[in-house]
Amino acid sequence: MSKLIFELSTEGRGARAQWPQTPAEALDDLPGELRRRTPPALPHLSELQVVRHYTRLSQRNFSIDTHFYPLGSCTMKYNPRGAHRAASQPGFLQRHPLAPPALSQGVLGCLHRLQAILEEVTGMRGVSLAPMAGAQGEFAGIAMIRAYHEARGDHERKEILIPTAAHGTNPATASMCGYRVREIPVTSGGDVDLEALQQAVGPHTAGLMMTNPSTCGVFETQIRAIADTIHGAGGLLYYDGANLNAILGKVRPGDMGFDVIHMNLHKTFATPHGGGGPGAGPVGVNERLLPFLPRPLVVEDRTADDGLHYRWADKAESPHSIGTLSAFGGNIGILLRALAYALLLGRDGLLRVAEYATLNANYLARALEDAGFQLAFPQRRASHEFIITLQREAREWGVGATDFAKRLLDHGVHAPTVHFPLLIPECLLIEPTETEDLATLDAFVAAMQATRREAEAHPDRLHQAPHTMPIGRLDEVSAARNPDLVWRGDPPMA
Amino acid sequence: MPFIPHTEAEVGQMLARIDAPSVAALFEEIPSELRAAPLDLHDGLNEMDMLRWMGAQARKDEGTLCFAGAGCYDHHIPAAVWDIATRGEFMTAYTPYQAEASQGTLQLIYEYQSMMAHLMAMDLSNASLYDGASGLGEALLMAVRGNRGSRSRRVLVADSLNPRYRGAAQTIVGPQHIELVPLALDASGVTDTEVLAEHEGLDFAALVIQQPNYFGRLESVHSLTDWAHAQGMLVIAVVNPIAAAVLAPPGEWGENGADIAVGDGQPLGIPMASGGPSFGFMCCTERLVRQMPGRLIGRATDARGTPGYTLVLQAREQHIRRSKATSNICTNQGLLVTAATIHMALLGATGLAQVATACHHANNQLLRHLTAIPGVQVRFDGPHFHEAAVRLPVDPATVLTQLAAEGILGGVPLAPDYPGLSDCLLVCATEMRTDADMARFAGALARTLTAPPRCQAGA
Numbered sequence: 038m039s040k041l042i043f044e045l046s047t048e049g050r051g052a053r054a055q056w057p058q059t060p061a062e063a064l065d066d067l068p069g070e071l072r073r074r075t076p077p078a079l080p081h082l083s084e085l086q087v088v089r090h091y092t093r094l095s096q097r098n099f100s101i102d103t104h105f106y107p108l109g110s111c112t113m114k115y116n117p118r119g120a121h122r123a124a125s126q127p128g129f130l131q132r133h134p135l136a137p138p139a140l141s142q143g144v145l146g147c148l149h150r151l152q153a154i155l156e157e158v159t160g161m162r163g164v165s166l167a168p169m170a171g172a173q174g175e176f177a178g179i180a181m182i183r184a185y186h187e188a189r190g191d192h193e194r195k196e197i198l199i200p201t202a203a204h205g206t207n208p209a210t211a212s213m214c215g216y217r218v219r220e221i222p223v224t225s226g227g228d229v230d231l232e233a234l235q236q237a238v239g240p241h242t243a244g245l246m247m248t249n250p251s252t253c254g255v256f257e258t259q260i261r262a263i264a265d266t267i268h269g270a271g272g273l274l275y276y277d278g279a280n281l282n283a284i285l286g287k288v289r290p291g292d293m294g295f296d297v298i299h300m301n302l303h304k305t306f307a308t309p310h311g312g313g314g315p316g317a318g319p320v321g322v323n324e325r326l327l328p329f330l331p332r333p334l335v336v337e338d339r340t341a342d343d344g345l346h347y348r349w350a351d352k353a354e355s356p357h358s359i360g361t362l363s364a365f366g367g368n369i370g371i372l373l374r375a376l377a378y379a380l381l382l383g384r385d386g387l388l389r390v391a392e393y394a395t396l397n398a399n400y401l402a403r404a405l406e407d408a409g410f411q412l413a414f415p416q417r418r419a420s421h422e423f424i425i426t427l428q429r430e431a432r433e434w435g436v437g438a439t440d441f442a443k444r445l446l447d448h449g450v451h452a453p454t455v456h457f458p459l460l461i462p463e464c465l466l467i468e469p470t471e472t473e474d475l476a477t478l479d480a481f482v483a484a485m486q487a488t489r490r491e492a493e494a495h496p497d498r499l500h501q502a503p504h505t506m507p508i509g510r511l512d513e514v515s516a517a518r519n520p521d522l523v524w525r526g527d528p529p530m531a
Numbered sequence: 532m533p534f535i536p537h538t539e540a541e542v543g544q545m546l547a548r549i550d551a552p553s554v555a556a557l558f559e560e561i562p563s564e565l566r567a568a569p570l571d572l573h574d575g576l577n578e579m580d581m582l583r584w585m586g587a588q589a590r591k592d593e594g595t596l597c598f599a600g601a602g603c604y605d606h607h608i609p610a611a612v613w614d615i616a617t618r619g620e621f622m623t624a625y626t627p628y629q630a631e632a633s634q635g636t637l638q639l640i641y642e643y644q645s646m647m648a649h650l651m652a653m654d655l656s657n658a659s660l661y662d663g664a665s666g667l668g669e670a671l672l673m674a675v676r677g678n679r680g681s682r683s684r685r686v687l688v689a690d691s692l693n694p695r696y697r698g699a700a701q702t703i704v705g706p707q708h709i710e711l712v713p714l715a716l717d718a719s720g721v722t723d724t725e726v727l728a729e730h731e732g733l734d735f736a737a738l739v740i741q742q743p744n745y746f747g748r749l750e751s752v753h754s755l756t757d758w759a760h761a762q763g764m765l766v767i768a769v770v771n772p773i774a775a776a777v778l779a780p781p782g783e784w785g786e787n788g789a790d791i792a793v794g795d796g797q798p799l800g801i802p803m804a805s806g807g808p809s810f811g812f813m814c815c816t817e818r819l820v821r822q823m824p825g826r827l828i829g830r831a832t833d834a835r836g837t838p839g840y841t842l843v844l845q846a847r848e849q850h851i852r853r854s855k856a857t858s859n860i861c862t863n864q865g866l867l868v869t870a871a872t873i874h875m876a877l878l879g880a881t882g883l884a885q886v887a888t889a890c891h892h893a894n895n896q897l898l899r900h901l902t903a904i905p906g907v908q909v910r911f912d913g914p915h916f917h918e919a920a921v922r923l924p925v926d927p928a929t930v931l932t933q934l935a936a937e938g939i940l941g942g943v944p945l946a947p948d949y950p951g952l953s954d955c956l957l958v959c960a961t962e963m964r965t966d967a968d969m970a971r972f973a974g975a976l977a978r979t980l981t982a983p984p985r986c987q988a989g990a
Contacts, residue, residue, distance in 0.1 A: 039634070039638060041638070041641075041642060041645075042642050042876055043642070043645065051879050051881055051882065052609070052877045052878070052879070052882065054609075055607075055609045055877050055878055055882050056878070056881065056882045056885045056886075057607070057885050057886060057888075057889040057962045058885075058889075059885060059888045059889040059892050059962075060888075060892075061888065063888050063889075063891055063892040063895075064777060064888055064891060066895075066914045067749065067777075067778070067891075067914050067916065068749065068914065070753065070779075071749050071752065071753075071778055071779055072777060072778060072779065073775070073776065073777055073778055073779055073780060073783075073884075074779070074783070076776075076880035076881070076884065077646075077649040077650045077652070077775075077776065077780070077880050077883075078649040078880075079646055079649060079650070079875055079876070079878075079879050079880045079883070080876060080879065081879055081881075082876055082877070082879065084609075084611060084877060087611065087873060087876045087877050088611050088614075088615060090876070091615045091639065091869075091872075091873050091876075092615060092618070094634075094635040094636075094638055094639050095615070095618045095620035095621050095635050096620060096635065097633075097634040097635035097638070098620045098621065098624045098632070098633055098634070098635035098636055099624060099629070099632040099633065100619055100620045100621070100622070100623040100624040101619070101623040101624075102619030102620065102622075102623045103619065103620060104632075106625060108625060111625060113625055114534075115534050116622070116623050117533075117534060117578075119578040119581060119582065121617070121622075122582065123581060123582055123585040123586075124585075126585070126586060126589035126590075126593075127589070127593055128588075128589030128590050128591065128592040128593035128594075129589045129592070129804060129805070130802040130803070130804050131593070131595070131597075131605070131802065131803060132592045132595070132803060132804065132805050133595070133597050133599045133603060133605070133803050133805075133806075133940055134603050134803065134805050134806025134807075135599050135601060135603070135806075135940075135943050136592070136595060136597075136599070136935075136940050137931060137932070137935050137940075139932070139935040139936070140592060140595050140935050140938070140940060141592055142591045142592070143587075143588035143589055143590065143591030143592040143593075144588070144589075144592055144805055146588055146591075147585070147588050154572060157570055157571055157572055158570060158572075160567070169661040169662065169665070169807065169808070169864075170661060170860070170861065170862040170863070171861065171862060172849070172859045172860050172861045172862065173661060173665070173860075175859060176703070176859060180702070180705075180706055183706055204850075204861075205848075205849040205850040205851070205852075205853045205856070205861075206849050206850075206859050206861050208849075208853040208854035209849035209852070209853060209854060209856040209858065209859035210859040211854060212854045212855070212856070212859075213672075213703075213706065213707070213858065213859050214706040215706040215707050215708070218853075218854040255560070256558075256560045256561055258560055258561075258562060260562075260565070261562070261565070284561075286567060286569075286570050287558050287561065287566065287567060288558075288561050288565050288566055288567050289567050292565055292567060293565055301862075303862065307534075309622045309623050309866070310623065310624065310625050310626070310862075310865075311621070311622055311624070311864075311865045311866030311867075311869070312621055312622075312624040312625070312626070312627065312633070312636035312639075312865040312866060312869065313625070313626040313627065313636070313658070313826065313862060313863055313864075313865030314626075314659070314808075314862040314863040314864045314865045314866065314867075315661075315807075315808035315810075315862070315863075315864045315865070315866060315867060316862040331702070359702055360698060360699070360701060360702035360705075361664075361695065361698045361699045361702055362665060362699055362702055362703070363661060363662045363664050363665050363699050363806075363807065364602050364603075364662055364663060364664035364693065364695040364696060364699060364795065364806060365602075365603065365662075365695070365805065365806025365807060366805060366806055366807065367807055368661075368807040368808040369804060369805040369806065369807050369808075370804045370805070370807060370808050371807075371808055373585070376585075377581055377585055379572075380573070380575075380576050380581045380584065380585070381533050381575055381576055381577075381578065381581050382533055382534075382575050383572060383573050383574045383575030383576065384569060384570050384571075384572040384573065384574065384575070385574070385575060386532070386533050386575040387570065387572070388569075388570070389532055389535055390535075391558075392554045392555070392557070393532075393535045393537060393554070395554070395557045395558070396537075396542070396545055396546070396554050396557060397545075399549045399551070399557055400545040400548055400549055403548055403549045404548065417560070418557060418559065418560050442629070443629075443631065446629065446631055446632050451625070451629065451632060452629050452632070457850075471534070471535050472534050472535065472536065473536070474536035474537065474541075475537070475541045475544070475545065501834070503631045503632075506631035506632060506634075507631070507634045507837075507839070508630070508631055508634060508833045508837050508838075508839035509631070509833035509834050509835060509837070510630075510631065510833060510834065511630055511831040511832065511833050511839050511840075511841045512831050512832060512833070512834075513831065513841060513843070515831065516829045516830070516831035516841060516843050517829075517843050517844055517846075520820070520827070520829045520843050520844060521829050521830040521831070522641075522644055522648075522655045522656075522820075522827055522828070522829050522830075522843070523644055523645045523648045523649075523654070523655050523656070524641070524642070524645040524830075525645075
């Protein structure tokens with residue numbers, strides 16, 4: 038086990054090179070009753086202690102840089118170091134968010150270029166870079182749908198339709214935007230049940246949220262019929278860009294009939310996941326939703342006589358905007374990394390992303406099928422991801438998807454997404470991404486086969502897995518009953 | 532092919548395995564009428580050329596002397612912070628859903644939650660939100676859900692709150708019909724206690740107070756908190772984490788402390804970087820834990836009794852509760868929390884207090900420099916922390932343009948958000964600004980005030 042940073046503390050120690058020198062009486066003009074009485078219980082440490090502690094903690098992680106991460110719907114591909122360097126230059130890091138255009142032409146020019154690239158890639162008319170993650174992009178998208186209906190005086194549309202295979206953020210977003218959620222079933226072929234959809238739509242329908250390819254790992258071929266059904270009922274179509282990696286340059290959401298889309302740049306545009314963020318979730322819209330885009334937007338003024346070609350649009354230029362989503366302009370550092378990635382790949386490189394992500398997924402699906410695993414949709418072509426179901430293994434040997442996932446960690450592979458989508462029992466959702474080589478894919482198949490053999494012979498080894506990680510499975514039930522969220526000087530409850 | 536490792540031979544081998552004639556054939560399920568024409572985009576660049584272009588862009592914005600704050604502050608960041616935070620094992624890890632393979636990130640977040648709870652003197656902290664402004668939006672939703680004694684969807688919001696926080700919060704709570712009711716300023720730039728009586732006996736879910744407020748003035752947080760609690764409201768504190776090292780922390784406001792504390796973590800080791808990515812922090816009382824949005828990390832033990840860390844209370848979250856979740860938030864700002872945790876560990880309580888003291892000292896120095904110029908005054912009487920509104924004898928927008936021409940960001944104009952303060956600039960000096968920097972700013976400002984704006988040639 039690893040000690041907590043608090044347990045390394047000794048009163049009187051400190052990383053003094055980091056302390057500015059200022060006389061304490063500098064605070065004397067502040068009223069005493071508004072001053073802090075006791076210092077916070079932060080640890081007292083040397084700089085080396087801090088560096089060593091966190092370096093060691095980092096080594097207790099899986100990461101893309103160290104492990105294969107076939108995590109479905111998360112697109113854990115290589116994060117180019119060049120993009121990180123491009124965004125880490127002093128001119129970008131030291132810019133205050135409220136610096137005027139005269140001191141900001143560099144960053145504004147970058148953002149404008151990224152807006153244009155994303156418009157082209159998605160086939161949309163306008164893009165706002167403001168949302169700070171996928172879920173915030175979803176919020177912005179559904180808030181725009183709401184603003185659109187309200188602007189037309191159409192107040193009866195109170196329901197958002199969502200296929201059962203959707204990410205949890207979709208229904209949560211619809212609720213946050215004040216909508217009722219109605220789930221639409223998915224057929225055994227992995228497509229939206231068109232008949233059920235046709236029965237569900239009506240004057241109460243505000244819109245439909247979906248991914249394509251879906252989280253079932255297949256392309257929704259009836260997309261035009263779905264779009265016609267929704268539009269025919271007066272609703273709008275929302276594209277969850279979680280799976281955009283699968284179709285870059287192949288088919289564009291705007292051409293499929295979607296009215297609004299969010300992109301996860303931390304997936305498709307390879308910005309690092311950071312152990313849970315930051316992301317960036319720009320939104321793109323077609324003509325009818327343009328007036329509602331979230332602020333701020335960068336505009337170009339080629340003829341500006343002061344040479345300032347880029348500026349933030351004035352509030353008065355977007356009076357119908359749903360508003361701002363953060364204090365400033367969103368996660369600009371992530372947007373710069375995404376731009377650097379797009380510059381590196383260009384037209385042909387972006388197309389190859391979809392092609393090789395799809396090649397890798399189909400190869401892996403076939404290899405696992407040949408090894409005896411059951412695909413959830415064997416009759417379909419996999420997109421960039423696919424699902425296997427371990428229903429048979431669970432029935433015969435009592436080992437489920439979670440047991441497989443945990444045992445894979447011992448093989449040095451991050452677990453695929455487990456038990457999602459919810460409609461497929463004991464499933465693993467597997468997304469290898471385009472940046473993995475053939476040898477890595479073959480090693481994964483070998484690890485899966487070994488795990489399967491073990492499941493048959495020694496199911497307990499899987500139930501107790503992992504065996505080689507710093508800890509075993511944690512007792513999450515008692516952790517939830519009596520949550521220990523803050524260190525207060527006591528040992529953990531056994 | 533950038534970042535794609537496949538050789539031609541391997542591609543052939545893989546296609547043969549899946550019985551496909553070509554890579555393009557893998558997209559046969561996409562109806563042909565939907566397929567895209569070649570994208571109208573640039574040719575790909577190699578890394579050298581990409582860095583050349585991005586470098587030229589970055590250099591256009593480099594070298595500004597910054598006297599702006601307003602929610603984003605230019606602090607020293609210890610070199611170790613980002614050296615460690617950008618290790619690939621932290622930077623390229625996913626959300627720690629697989630606890631056994633993510634103990635590094637999980638333990639770090641548990642340490643972060645602990646440090647933040649101690650700094651705010653609150654019961655607990657979550658693992659982060661996007662930023663302070665959107666965090667306030669989440670706090671409002673949480674207060675409306677969590678205030679069992681109130682049926683109101685209205686919250687009182689002091690006018691001294693950062694207007695950018697008000698704006699983003701409004702966007703986030705608007706669709707749920709939550710109304711932000713303003714509380715006016717008094718002549719000294721703090722919440723007017725005289726107007727509080729007008730709101731007594733009315734049902735509000737919460738009161739929002741920022742300390743130090745947008746103008747750097749100190750609110751009477753103790754009496755405001757006690758008043759709000761007596762009226763059955765929850766208290767939402769919006770605070771600067773550096774200031775919390777020397778000012779009464781939210782958990783110690785009034786008799787019982789604030790119920791929710793939110794703010795932006797940027798001052799804790801995050802570069803300004805155009806305002807993002809940064810992170811929002813949120814702390815609350817034990818009573819509200821099940822209303823908390825976002826991720827929470829808890830300490831637990833495995834079958835052998837080894838302590839470890841894992842996501843807890845996930846039944847609040849979207850991937851479990853779907854439409855009944857406390858928020859739709861999923862990805863948050865993990866890497867920034869990593870940096871902030873290392874930052875707080877390095878600085879410690881003493882170091883953070885010293886940074887706060889140095890900032891306060893620097894800002895007072897700056898105000899002395901500026902008010903030595905005829906016609907320039909501090910707008911509000913009384914102590915300021917970190918920043919202040921100064922009144923200029925000419926239009927601040929014109930002044931800022933002229934200062935920008937000299938590479939100086941001379942503050943933030945108050946006109947767009949406070950028509951009554953249209954002659955004011957919000958200025959800030961952190962510990963990073965030297966006396967020479969301030970003299971340069973004051974000299975440039977004095978010149979713009981004495982010389983008429985440069986005229987067009989021939990005018």
